[in-house]
Amino acid sequence: MGGTAAVTPNQNTLIAAARDAATRAYAPYSDFHVGAALAFADGSVVTGSNVENASYGLALCAETVAVASAMNAGTRGGLVAVAVIGGKPGGAPATVTPCGRCRQVLNELAQLGGTDPVIWCAGGAEVLELRLSDLLPHAFGPANLG
Ligand SMILES: O=c1ccn([C@H]2C[C@H](O)[C@@H](CO)O2)c(=O)[nH]1
Numbered sequence: 001m002g003g004t005a006a007v008t009p010n011q012n013t014l015i016a017a018a019r020d021a022a023t024r025a026y027a028p029y030s031d032f033h034v035g036a037a038l039a040f041a042d043g044s045v046v047t048g049s050n051v052e053n054a055s056y057g058l059a060l061c062a063e064t065v066a067v068a069s070a071m072n073a074g075t076r077g078g079l080v081a082v083a084v085i086g087g088k089p090g091g092a093p094a095t096v097t098p099c100g101r102c103r104q105v106l107n108e109l110a111q112l113g114g115t116d117p118v119i120w121c122a123g124g125a126e127v128l129e130l131r132l133s134d135l136l137p138h139a140f141g142p143a144n145l146g
Pocket residue numbers: 027030032033034049050051052059060061062063084096097098099102
């Protein structure tokens with residue numbers, strides 16, 4: 001009783017959360033709306049969507065917004081799964097694999113908590129299931145700074 005057993009996230013539920021987050025994207029320049037959902041060992045879920053900028057190169061990706069939101073809430077570990085989905089509103093969903101910068105940003109939170117989260121890239125006929133360590137092998141992170 002009163003234990004803190006890790007919760008295994010449900011793939012469909014997490015993808016639905018990412019899809020819902022994508023509806024809140026601010027993407028007037030690319031019209032490519034992305035949602036990301038982070039699942040934590042305590043069962044909590046934190047989402048993000050991409051936030052673009054008139055200075056195009058300053059766009060914030062959905063995954064980065066989600067990590068920033070979680071860390072701003074005080075989270076420093078326990079990241080067990082990530083779902084990402086994107087697409088143009090009204091169009092077919094597209095499989096989105098996190099960009100290079102997002103992989104590094106996700107790695108910060110993952111490595112802090114000693115996890116290697118599963119990454120569910122949804123949108124295609126089948127969900128592409130990867131590990132962060134597949135996307136960013138030999139990652140540089142907080143552990144490297146001693
Ligand atoms: O993993 C990704 C890849 C792209 N984008 C956003 C950035 C930009 O706003 C739009 C088109 O690249 O999609 C994300 O949010 N996450």
